[in-house]
Every structure is written in structure tokens, then in C-alpha cells.
Amino acid sequence: MVKQKCICTILLISIVINLLPNKYYIVLADGASGNTQNNTTYQLIEYKWKRVHTKNGICLGLLDDNSLWQWCTSIDNSMVIKNTSPVKILENVIDVSVGYTGNILALTNDKKLWSWCLNSHAESKSCICSESSIPECIMDDVTNISAGNHTCLAVKSGGSLWGWGDNEFGQLGDGTTDSKITPIKIMDGVKYAISEDNFSLAIKNDNSLWSWGYNADGQLGNKSFDISTKPVNIMEDVIKVAATKYSSCFALKSDNTLWSWGNNKDGQLGDGQKSASRNSPQKILDNVLDVIPASYSTYAIGTDKTLYSWGSNILGRLGDGTTYDRSLPIKVMDSVAKISVSDSHIIALDETSSLWGWGSNNCSQVATTGEYVTAPSILAQNVIDLSTDNKTSSYITTDGKLFQLGQINGTNISIPKGIDVQAFIKSTNILNNYLEVHFSGTQLSSVKDSDFFISSITNGTEISSVTFSVYSFNPNTNTATLLLPEVKPAEWEKTVSYQVSYNNNMPVKTNDIIIKPIIPSTNTSLPTPTATSTSSVVIIPPVSPALSTPTASQTATPNLEGQSTSIPTKAVPGSEPDNSSSDKDNTYDEKINIFKKEILEIAEKFEGVDDPFNEKGDLITKKAEETIEEITSQKVAAANNLLEINESLILPKSIQALKAKQDIGKFLDEQDVRANRKIRATINIDVTLPQKTLDIYVINDIIPIMKKEIDIKVSTNVGNIVLFNESIEDQLSKDLIININDRGIQSDPKIKSNLLALLFKYKNGTTKNQLNHNIGIQLPFGNGNPEFSTILNKSKEKITNLGGHQDLKGKTLLTNTKSSGDYYVVENKKTFKDIENINSEIKKAIEVLASKGVISGRNEYTFDPDAKINRSEFTSLIVKDLGFSDENATINFKDVYKTAWYYTSVAVACKKGLINGYEDNTFRGGNVINKQEIVKICTASLVSVKGFHFLKDEEKYLTFKDRNKIPEWAQKYIALGNKEGLIVKRSNGLFSGTLPCNRGDAAVIMYRLYLKL
Structure with a gap:
């Protein structure tokens, strides 16, 4: 990328010095006096809601980055959580199931199953599925989950069904009535299972339907009312099964016929009868696409998107304009895409993205006035997801905003209330005993000590709380700096990290700090460490905005007896990456996460869309290469107009480049999206031309690094040079110097760039008119039209049109050349x-x-x-x-x-x-x-x-x-x-x-x- 401006008012020069064997590393830092300026701009990422789940006052929302957030709309003594605003609890979530009594299951994209319970009545069986109020990973390789009242089920990718929790009536299907606190295997060959109140249902891979557990209402469908502690086969050719906590059951066959059995006291089975129960499946409706039962009434969407309802019609919950019960299906409305039901009211989303509601309105959950609504009433437009609870309605609009109405924390709200994404910790960074916390979500104005909880982790296991204080907060960057206790030298080597949480959000783990033991002091002072420069390059690391000006007295660097504390005057690129600060790690993770978010957005944008030019593949490849280049980019200052590109300079960045390329490839494989070609990895060296000229001295010790398929770009404010890995060995048969000279703006209005002169030479001064292989040259096209602009090369009075491929993001043209000479961009549209x-x-x-x-x-x-x-x-x-x-x-x-x-x-x-x-x-x-x-x-x-x-x-x-x-x-x-x-x-x-x-x-x-x- 061509630099537009180079501003540097402070050099933070860091060097890691290995003093003696068995001694730990010391990081020395020095900042220029006076105010520092940071030209980095920060912008909060706008997160969007995409799914919402509500049940019994518990709310779970999923953002577009697949993070799961939790809050509640009614607080009572039975609830563990007291948050009335969302808090982040888990990442990478793809499915959630909430039980009636507060037990929750979540499935992440790596097929791990997480479990927790929000009911504080631990002495009851409410939380028998999980004793923890925070998510704990309990199983791997899971594809399907169901949280029932007190029993949970999970299907693994191989088709094995597992269960745990209450088993009083044999609902775990293991032939016993003994409850289980850890998962047990029930049966094989299963693709879907649900757990309801004391009974369970499962569909096998051959579409056979099986049931087991409590059977007082005939809910097992096996023509009996007896308990079965083992699965029994009751139907064939079933593609979906649904049931209620009051034992009404429904099955949808592959021919789109709907069947029912179980509790029928309100006519909810839809067979024209109001009987206590029926213990065998009976067909009730044809051409059904989906069935969604409530406790006393049932709803079905037909293949033509017609919505039907039957059963109890108290408070107009059937939506037919009356309050009369129905024992046979009746038509409610057309063009229905999705509905959500509760025992009090119903909301439905039609194919125009309009949201409708009816039923009980005692808490203003479906309308602004009236005790109940007997026919569908419009609630909102442009809706993509919805969920009901007994007293609330929730929905998400196409712009990713979440709204709730009804009874919320004891107040009836008829005007939809927006549910915002709250501030959460995006990343952390430790420098000595300062912990920098970067927030995303909501813009904060201030923070206080009580907002945080920090614990230290020693050697991965030992956890203890940490006393800390807020050192500073920068609202411009949404960053807080916390002052931690000093890191004291250890008697033996140990690893320390921290977990920090903010306002009950999920804790974020920092990078590890390795503390090495001190050698006992002797009477002989240690020599002052010196640094011998192998390059004329000074690396300029990024300056942390919140850590730019602490005074020396506030810095907690351990003081070792006999150690020199003089500060080197130059930064020497090392052969290994500097891991003394987590700045790089955090920057790396942030850029990878941004890449992942952008790739998911690209995939969503092109889903189901005709893509005749494979623009999706182009965008994915471009994003991958841009991300690698951003991760590996480093600013350097060239002393004496010389930039030496050697192993010491590029090795740390090459490690990052290869890691980024590997992580990006792994993510693309996981998401089943593909770059349309090989992803190139480029290390970007961003350098200023202090006197409009620069010698790029390319040492051939970089050949082994570049042969790992890594290109090198040297970026300046007037043009860029690219070294390609494919030809580097032959190109650098001898060390090469590429001289670039900015000859300024030309008077011809058709010329859109500065004139950049290239000269190739060797260290002994010998010049070379042509290289063995091409290098890339990239020039800005300024105010020209890139489609009709081209790069010209003037060499020995001969002008050659080299063309140039446009980079709209960097506003440059790129072409290849072997020749020395003058290069510039010209706009000259040619037509016939x-x-x-x-x-x-x-x-x-x-x-x-x-x-x-x-x-x-x-x-x-x-x-x-x-x-x-x-x-x-x-x-x-x-x-x-x-x-x-x-x-x-x-x-x-x-x-x-x-x-x-x-x-x-x-x-x-x-x-x-x-x-x-x-x-x-x-x-x-x-x-x-x-x-x-x-x-x-x-x-x-x-x-x-x-x-x-x-x-x-x-x-x-x-x-x-x-x-x-x-x-x-x-x-x-x-x-x-x-x-x-x-x-x-x-x-x-x-x-x-x-x-x-x-x-x-x-x-x-x-x-x-x-x-x-």
C-alpha cells in the first residue's frame, strides 16, 4: 500500500536482551518527552443480532459474529442471573436449547457441547443437567441438542444418542430409573432427538420414530399407558417430531402428512375429539410443512405457507377472530414463513417480513391496547427472526436490531424496546504490570474498579484473585488501562496469565508471561549490554495510546542487582519475534477476527445468488491476502537513505505470515468456502523516503525465507517495489541494490503520478540495466481513471507501455518489469x-x-x-x-x-x-x-x-x-x-x-x- 503520509512523533524503542543463561528476559523501553500523538483511528464495529431465544424470563441472543449473549426479562429469587441487559457468555455458537426450568445447552462450531443452569434452587432437580451457572464444556463431536425439563439429550456426529439428568420415569432410555449427572449412551443410528417432561422421542437415520419414558397420557404412542425405560419403535418414515411439556405429540412424515397422539383434553391433537388422551398416532392433516405446538393449542404451516391452528382458544390464541375452542384445524392466515408460540400468545412472520401477533395481551405483548387479540394484528415490518415468552415478544429486524415488548422487569412496555449490544472486552494487552483492555460494543464514557474482576492463572491451573486499580481510560479509543501488582522474580520458572471480565461478561484470557528465576547476585557487576546493528533499519513499533506516557515511577520492571539499565539507542531486528508484549498477538487476533467476520459476510451475501464471474472467490482471496499483508506490515525508518532487507528484518514477520496463511486456510476449510486460487503471502515494509531517494539493499540470506512462498513489498509514499518468491534465488545470485529516486510531479496533466526512477546495482557500484527476472512496481494513479491509466517506462529514450492492474483500495497500478529507467502513470484513453x-x-x-x-x-x-x-x-x-x-x-x-x-x-x-x-x-x-x-x-x-x-x-x-x-x-x-x-x-x-x-x-x-x- 502506498503511504499517503508518515507521521512519527515518538520512537518506542524496545530490545530484548538475554543477559545470562537461566536469567529471565528484561524489556527496556524509552519514550520521548512531551506529548505523544497517535494517528491511529478507532471505530467501533457495528454488531448485528441474528437470532433470539426466550423462555421463562431467560433471553439468549446470537450476534452476527456468533457470540451468545444472555439476560433476563423477569428477575425472581430462583434466577442466578440478575442482568437485565445482555452479557456475553460464549463464542462461536451455532445452536441453543433452553429447558423450562433454566437448564441451557449450546453447541459451538467445533461441535463442542456447553451446559449451564440459571436456576438457583440447586436442592431441586432443576439443575440436575448442570451444576454450573456459567457454560462448561461437557461433550465433543455433537450435532444435535435438546434441553428438557430436567433431562438433556445430545446426538453425536456418528449418530450415537446420549442423555443425562433426571431418570425417574426411564426417560434416559437405559433400562433403569437412576438419574445420571454425566452423559450415558442410549442408542445408535440417531439423527434427531427431543427431551420433554419425563419422556423422550428420537428419529433414527432410517426415519423410524422411537419413544421412551413416562406414558400416563399415551405420549409414547405405543398403544399403551405403561412406562418404558427403553426405546420402542412407534412409526416409520418420520422427518420431524415435536411435543409439549403436557404430553401432546406430533410427527411429520416425508409425504407431508401430520400425525398426533398423547394428551388431548383441549382438542390439541386436531382429530375432532376432546378426549383425555390417545395412545397411538393418527393422521390429522395433509400437505404440512412444519408443526409448532404450544401446551394447549397447536399450529401448523402448510406446504402453501397457510397457517392452521386448533385446540384451546382462551384469549383468542388460535387467531381465528373468536375465543371458541377448535378440535379440527382451521385456517388463520396466508404466506407464513415462521411462527413462535407460547402458552399465552403467538407471533408470526409472513413472507413479506411483516410480524403479526395475537392472543393474550395482558402485558402489552402483541398490541398497545386490549386484554387480548383474537385475530392477527400487525406488530412490525422488516423482521428476520422472532421468539415468544409467556409475557414478552422479541424480534430482530433486517438491519440487525433486536426489540422486545411486553412485561420487562415488572413493567408492561407496549412500545418496542431496543436491546443494544453492551460493551465487552474485545482484546487485552499486557506491558509490564499494565493491563490494557480494549472494548467493543457500546462506546463507554468511563470505567471503575468494580466493573472488573481479574484473576491470575499460574502454570495453567492455580487461580487466585488479583487486586488492581483503574490507571486510565481513553474514551477516544474505548480503552482502559489497569494497574496490576508488580511481576516479581520467581524462585523457579513459571507461566502467569490473567483472566479479566467486565460487568459479568465472559472472561478474556491474556497472553502468557514466562517468569524465569534470577541467578544469585555476585560481587562482580554484569557488563552493560550492547547492541551491534546489522542493519540501517530502525523498527518503529506501534505506540499504545493508553500506555504512551506512564512515568518511570509507575513502570514495574524488576530491578536486578548488577544489571545495567542503560537504554540502547537503536532497535536491532532479532531472529525471533518479540514476544515480550502481547501487542502483536492482539493485533494479529483482531485482524484475523475481522477477516473471519468479513468472510462470513461475503458468504452470506452470495448465498443463493448467481455468481457468473466467481466474484465470491475473488473477494475471499483478496481479503485473505490483504489480511496477511496487514498483519505483517511494519514501519521502518531508513537511516542514511539505506534500507537493508535481510533475514533479521523479515524472519519475525515471515513467521506471522505463514501462521496467518495457515489460520486463514483452516478457517476457510471450516466454513466450506474457498479462495479461487493460491493465496499469496506478502510482507509489507513501510518506509519513508527521507531525501526522496532510497537504496534497497537486498541480502541473499532472505532466499530460504522467501522460498517458503513469501513475497516482500517495500512501500513508500511515491511507489512500491515487490520481490516475488518464485524467482528470488536466481534474482539474488549476488546481493542486489535497488535504488528508487522520486523525481517529483511532472508538468504534463496526463501524467498522474510522480516520476519514479529505478536503478539496479551491486554493492561494488556496478550497475545493471536489466534484472534476471521481473519485480513488481506499484504506482499511485492519483486523480486518473485507473481503467484507462497505464504505467510507462522510459529507458534510453525508448518509452514502453507496461499496462497495470488496478488496486482500488490502495489507488495504485501494479505491473512487472526487469528494466531500469523512469516510471510514471499516464491516463490516455484509447478508442476507435x-x-x-x-x-x-x-x-x-x-x-x-x-x-x-x-x-x-x-x-x-x-x-x-x-x-x-x-x-x-x-x-x-x-x-x-x-x-x-x-x-x-x-x-x-x-x-x-x-x-x-x-x-x-x-x-x-x-x-x-x-x-x-x-x-x-x-x-x-x-x-x-x-x-x-x-x-x-x-x-x-x-x-x-x-x-x-x-x-x-x-x-x-x-x-x-x-x-x-x-x-x-x-x-x-x-x-x-x-x-x-x-x-x-x-x-x-x-x-x-x-x-x-x-x-x-x-x-x-x-x-x-x-x-x-
Whole structure:
């Protein structure tokens, strides 16, 4: 990224010195006197709600970062939590189940199951599933969860069903009535299970339905009223099962028929009867998509999205405009997408995202006035999720805002109340005995000691509370600094970290601090540590805004007898990363988390959307590479106009780059999203040109590091230089100096950048006009239009148009070069008279590529888009488009002579694997090129140049009506080309690969390729 401005008013120079074996490391810091300025801008991330769950006064909300938040709408003596505003309790959550009596299960994206209970009546069986009021991980490899009254069930990925909790009536299905506090295996082959009040139901992989436990109302459906302590098979071909705590049960079959059994005292089984119970399943309705039962009434959504209801109609809960009970299904409303039910009222979301409510209104939960509402009444618009509790209604709008109405903490609220994301700890950072706490969520104005709780963890196990005080708070950055006790030297090596929580939010663990023992002091003073600089580079670490100005008396660095406390005057890049501060770790985690959030947003944006150019893959790849570059970016100051790039400088950042690349790849695999090509890792060295000139001295000891597929970019405020890993070994056969010289702004208004002069030389002063391989040069395009701007190289009075790929974020053009000379950006849109009225995409492709010097017209005024193009012409164009050059490349096609104008282009393309000859060892350059040959060459360019991957699912992208005519050699290229949008589709659905291509067709395909490079 090109620097816009370099501001540095303070150098925080840190060095880690290993004094003696068995001694611990000391971090020395020095800050310039006076006020420090921090030009970093901070902006709170806007988090959005995406799901809400409510039951018996307990509220659980899921944010778009998959963090789970907990609060309550009614506080009584039975509840452990007293928070009326959300507190963060867990991360990476994908599913939640809440029991009637306060036991909660949550499933995270790594398939771990977490359990906790919010009922304080520990002597009862309310919390038999969990004795903890904070989440505890109790199982791994879980895919399905159900929290019942006092019994919990979980299905593992292999299909085994596990249960724990109360077993008074055999509801654990293990053949006993003994309760279990740890999970036991019940049966195999299960894909879904639910636990209700003293009985359980499960669907196996073969869609058979099984039941066990209490059976007084016939809820087991096995034509009996006897308890069963083991699972019994009651139905086949079941795809969903639902039940109530009062023993009414429902099953949905694959033919969309709905069946019911169990308690029927209010007609809730929908069979036309009001009987005490029925102990066998009976069909009650056809064409059902979903069933949602309440305790005394039932609701079903039909395949046509019609909502039906039946059962008790007290206070109008059936929504039919009356208060009469119904024992048969009646129609309520059309176009229903989702509903949530309670024993008092119902809310429904229709397909236009409108929210409707009816039933009891004693707490203003469905309307502003009236004791009850008997027909659907509009509540809100633009809603995406909803949940009911007996006295409240909750919903989330399309902009990610959460609202609640009804009885909230003893007050009836008829105007929806917004539920904000509260402040929470995003990250922490320890420097000596200062703990820096970075907040996200709500902007804070102040903090106090009582807001926090801190405990220390020694060697991973020993936990003790910590006395601390708030040292400072910076509202501009939403950052608090806490003063901890001094870190005292230990008698033996130990590891210390801290857990800090804020206002009952989940605790955040800091980085580990390794404390090493002190060697007993002797009469001989230790020598003063010195630092021998191996580079003319001073690393400028980021200055922490909250830690920039503590006085020396407040710094808690242990004082060792005999140790020099003089401060070195230069920072020497070490061979290992500096782990003395967690700044880097926190920055790393923050950037990775931001990347993850952005990737999830991209995936959501493209879900179910036609993506003919694989923009999703492009965005994912770009985000990954930008994140790695941001993580590895470091500011350096070049003393004496010299920047030495050596192993010491880049090794720490290379470790970060490889870790970031690995973590990013792992996350993409976990989310089942893919970059469309190999992700490049780039270390960015951000340097100022103090006197408009800089010698970049590249030492060949960096070769082993770069061969791990790491590029190096040197960024300045006038232009950037990129060293590519693929050619670095040959490029650095000798140490290389790249001199860049800013020659300032030119008077020609068409020139959009400063003129940047490049000179290549060796340490002995010998200059080199051309390098062995390309480097990248990146220049700002200023106020120019990047599509019609290009980079020119003037060398020995010869001007070469190098083109340039645009980076809109950095506002730069990037091209490759081997040559010394002057470089600058020019905007000069090129067009032709004979393309004024042709297809707009063809016209733009020709103009962009012509402006960048990739293609040219027949003359100044004519392009001739309908003319055929032969193999030699297209090969020359593609080599120019890709910026390839290799004067030493050779070929042995018997019909391509060294005197041919296209010889070098064909040789380079063949060497790069872009083209092939015929079986008789001819190239046939005069033959008109056809569509499948062009697609093959362009797709091979993606693979060769940018590391695109051939597809494993080729058939998915060979969708043309004439796909059987596509030759086998071309199929993998055409499949990848189709996915990446290189192929110009025909309205008849045919590929027609043997049809000849004209110059206009070739321009479009090359332009689409250009956008991918």
C-alpha cells in the first residue's frame, strides 16, 4: 500500500536482551518527552443480532459474529442471573436449547457441547443437567441438542444418542430409573432427538420414530399407558417430531402428512375429539410443512405457507377472530414463513417480513391496547427472526436490531424496546504490570474498579484473585488501562496469565508471561549490554495510546542487582519475534477476527445468488491476502537513505505470515468456502523516503525465507517495489541494490503520478540495466481513471507501455518489469471509430486493453472487431497481457522460425504451459484460433500466473448443451474458465468450441482474464 503520509512523533524503542543463561528476559523501553500523538483511528464495529431465544424470563441472543449473549426479562429469587441487559457468555455458537426450568445447552462450531443452569434452587432437580451457572464444556463431536425439563439429550456426529439428568420415569432410555449427572449412551443410528417432561422421542437415520419414558397420557404412542425405560419403535418414515411439556405429540412424515397422539383434553391433537388422551398416532392433516405446538393449542404451516391452528382458544390464541375452542384445524392466515408460540400468545412472520401477533395481551405483548387479540394484528415490518415468552415478544429486524415488548422487569412496555449490544472486552494487552483492555460494543464514557474482576492463572491451573486499580481510560479509543501488582522474580520458572471480565461478561484470557528465576547476585557487576546493528533499519513499533506516557515511577520492571539499565539507542531486528508484549498477538487476533467476520459476510451475501464471474472467490482471496499483508506490515525508518532487507528484518514477520496463511486456510476449510486460487503471502515494509531517494539493499540470506512462498513489498509514499518468491534465488545470485529516486510531479496533466526512477546495482557500484527476472512496481494513479491509466517506462529514450492492474483500495497500478529507467502513470484513453456502436462489453474491453498497450488497432482509427484472429496473433497478445518476457526462451516447432515476429512470444507461452503444438510438432500459427483454444490459453494463464486450481467437480461447470462435444483435453480448462467467467455465453446454451473467434471476442475474454490477474 502506498503511504499517503508518515507521521512519527515518538520512537518506542524496545530490545530484548538475554543477559545470562537461566536469567529471565528484561524489556527496556524509552519514550520521548512531551506529548505523544497517535494517528491511529478507532471505530467501533457495528454488531448485528441474528437470532433470539426466550423462555421463562431467560433471553439468549446470537450476534452476527456468533457470540451468545444472555439476560433476563423477569428477575425472581430462583434466577442466578440478575442482568437485565445482555452479557456475553460464549463464542462461536451455532445452536441453543433452553429447558423450562433454566437448564441451557449450546453447541459451538467445533461441535463442542456447553451446559449451564440459571436456576438457583440447586436442592431441586432443576439443575440436575448442570451444576454450573456459567457454560462448561461437557461433550465433543455433537450435532444435535435438546434441553428438557430436567433431562438433556445430545446426538453425536456418528449418530450415537446420549442423555443425562433426571431418570425417574426411564426417560434416559437405559433400562433403569437412576438419574445420571454425566452423559450415558442410549442408542445408535440417531439423527434427531427431543427431551420433554419425563419422556423422550428420537428419529433414527432410517426415519423410524422411537419413544421412551413416562406414558400416563399415551405420549409414547405405543398403544399403551405403561412406562418404558427403553426405546420402542412407534412409526416409520418420520422427518420431524415435536411435543409439549403436557404430553401432546406430533410427527411429520416425508409425504407431508401430520400425525398426533398423547394428551388431548383441549382438542390439541386436531382429530375432532376432546378426549383425555390417545395412545397411538393418527393422521390429522395433509400437505404440512412444519408443526409448532404450544401446551394447549397447536399450529401448523402448510406446504402453501397457510397457517392452521386448533385446540384451546382462551384469549383468542388460535387467531381465528373468536375465543371458541377448535378440535379440527382451521385456517388463520396466508404466506407464513415462521411462527413462535407460547402458552399465552403467538407471533408470526409472513413472507413479506411483516410480524403479526395475537392472543393474550395482558402485558402489552402483541398490541398497545386490549386484554387480548383474537385475530392477527400487525406488530412490525422488516423482521428476520422472532421468539415468544409467556409475557414478552422479541424480534430482530433486517438491519440487525433486536426489540422486545411486553412485561420487562415488572413493567408492561407496549412500545418496542431496543436491546443494544453492551460493551465487552474485545482484546487485552499486557506491558509490564499494565493491563490494557480494549472494548467493543457500546462506546463507554468511563470505567471503575468494580466493573472488573481479574484473576491470575499460574502454570495453567492455580487461580487466585488479583487486586488492581483503574490507571486510565481513553474514551477516544474505548480503552482502559489497569494497574496490576508488580511481576516479581520467581524462585523457579513459571507461566502467569490473567483472566479479566467486565460487568459479568465472559472472561478474556491474556497472553502468557514466562517468569524465569534470577541467578544469585555476585560481587562482580554484569557488563552493560550492547547492541551491534546489522542493519540501517530502525523498527518503529506501534505506540499504545493508553500506555504512551506512564512515568518511570509507575513502570514495574524488576530491578536486578548488577544489571545495567542503560537504554540502547537503536532497535536491532532479532531472529525471533518479540514476544515480550502481547501487542502483536492482539493485533494479529483482531485482524484475523475481522477477516473471519468479513468472510462470513461475503458468504452470506452470495448465498443463493448467481455468481457468473466467481466474484465470491475473488473477494475471499483478496481479503485473505490483504489480511496477511496487514498483519505483517511494519514501519521502518531508513537511516542514511539505506534500507537493508535481510533475514533479521523479515524472519519475525515471515513467521506471522505463514501462521496467518495457515489460520486463514483452516478457517476457510471450516466454513466450506474457498479462495479461487493460491493465496499469496506478502510482507509489507513501510518506509519513508527521507531525501526522496532510497537504496534497497537486498541480502541473499532472505532466499530460504522467501522460498517458503513469501513475497516482500517495500512501500513508500511515491511507489512500491515487490520481490516475488518464485524467482528470488536466481534474482539474488549476488546481493542486489535497488535504488528508487522520486523525481517529483511532472508538468504534463496526463501524467498522474510522480516520476519514479529505478536503478539496479551491486554493492561494488556496478550497475545493471536489466534484472534476471521481473519485480513488481506499484504506482499511485492519483486523480486518473485507473481503467484507462497505464504505467510507462522510459529507458534510453525508448518509452514502453507496461499496462497495470488496478488496486482500488490502495489507488495504485501494479505491473512487472526487469528494466531500469523512469516510471510514471499516464491516463490516455484509447478508442476507435469502428467500435462506437458495438456491444458495450466488447467496446469497454477494447478501450481498456488498448489504453494499457495490450492490444492495438489496425490503424489509429480502426480496430476491426469482426476480423478473425490467428494463433500467433493471440499468443502474442496474451504474453503481452501477462507481462511475460524471456529473451532466452526457445522452442522447436518446425514451422516457427527464429526470424518470425512472434517467435519469442510463442516460446515464452510454451515455456509457461499456456500453449501446445500439434502431434506433428507444428504450431500452425496462421490458423484461425477457435473458442476452446482461447479459453484453454486464458485458463492456463490463471493456473500458471495466479495459482488458480483446476476443479474437482468439473461436471458442475460443464453445463453446455453440447458438452459431449468438448474434447477431453479441454474439459478441465473450460470448466475452470466457465466458473471464473472467462467464457462468453451464447443464448442457445451451446459452447460451440470449434467456432472461430474474432478480434472482438478475443478482447472480451482477455479483458475478463485481465480482471482476474
